[in-house]
Amino acid sequence: MFSDNQDRLQKTIRTTSAGLLLNVILSGGKIAGGIIGYSHALVADGVHSLADCFTDVAILVGAHFWTKPSDENHPHGHARIETMVSGFVGLVMILTGLLIAWKSFGSIMKPAANPPGWIAFAIAIISIASKEILARWTLGMSKKLKSPALAANAWHQRSDVLSSIPVAVVVLAARIEPALIFLDGIGGAIVSLFILKLGIDILRPVLWQLSDSAAPPEIRDELKRIALSVNGVLDVHNLRTRFHGDGIQTDMHIVVDPDLPMKKAFSILKSVEKALYQLGPGVTDVLVRLEPQETKYPVSEP
Ligand SMILES: [Zn+2]
Numbered sequence: 001m002f003s004d005n006q007d008r009l010q011k012t013i014r015t016t017s018a019g020l021l022l023n024v025i026l027s028g029g030k031i032a033g034g035i036i037g038y039s040h041a042l043v044a045d046g047v048h049s050l051a052d053c054f055t056d057v058a059i060l061v062g063a064h065f066w067t068k069p070s071d072e073n074h075p076h077g078h079a080r081i082e083t084m085v086s087g088f089v090g091l092v093m094i095l096t097g098l099l100i101a102w103k104s105f106g107s108i109m110k111p112a113a114n115p116p117g118w119i120a121f122a123i124a125i126i127s128i129a130s131k132e133i134l135a136r137w138t139l140g141m142s143k144k145l146k147s148p149a150l151a152a153n154a155w156h157q158r159s160d161v162l163s164s165i166p167v168a169v170v171v172l173a174a175r176i177e178p179a180l181i182f183l184d185g186i187g188g189a190i191v192s193l194f195i196l197k198l199g200i201d202i203l204r205p206v207l208w209q210l211s212d213s214a215a216p217p218e219i220r221d222e223l224k225r226i227a228l229s230v231n232g233v234l235d236v237h238n239l240r241t242r243f244h245g246d247g248i249q250t251d252m253h254i255v256v257d258p259d260l261p262m263k264k265a266f267s268i269l270k271s272v273e274k275a276l277y278q279l280g281p282g283v284t285d286v287l288v289r290l291e292p293q294e295t296k297y298p299v300s301e302p
């Protein structure tokens, strides 16, 4: 378990560090290139990359905490820290999106005097190509590690690619036809929409998980089916599920024959827990309560 966590940590750090390095280069290049090349859209994209640097740092710092095994103070493990960091990333994205939308609106109202330069176009193209390569790599890694924070980062990188495409298009258009210079501000506004959507998409599952929402009905049915399939289990009820990072915590009551010896009944309980750990989709934590069948000795439910 510990070495598994260490491996996860190493891979998360490697993937995120590569992203951070590229974001530092891109944010500097875009903001400088946007100022030299008179493109508001490219500067907006650069501010986006700058916000990306902060979220990469948040993941790098957070990963050290959420991959730690459970301890006295966090008996359920530290997976919720990953959810919290994802929430922070989502919030930063929403705020950045609002800021860029506001700035772009100003630029549409009052376009720049000069058309954007070729340098702005070149930087946008370099950004698109390098981010696409990075996004594919991060997405592959997130699937291997089943890490929602890394997956969120990968989808983010993919949307960075999509949000730089309109920048390249509007800069090219304004370059070819100076009358289209107002398009540059619209390019910035499109960038802001991408960032807002991304922030909302990241934040939604975070709020869902932090509010202790149950796993989808298919998964609950599957867990019940697994418990019932164990020999000696007569009924399953009070099944509860909730998310803990990318894992599912579940607890339930199982009903057994009341005349079974304690030792036998307990071994049925252990079999149920083992089956849930091994076969339950995404199950990382199981607690099962044993109950005698009520027809013989009625038990009152709390
Ligand atoms: Zn981004």
Ligand SMILES: [Zn+2]
Pocket (backbone or CB within 6 Å): 237, 238, 253, 291, 301
């Ligand atoms: Zn019960």
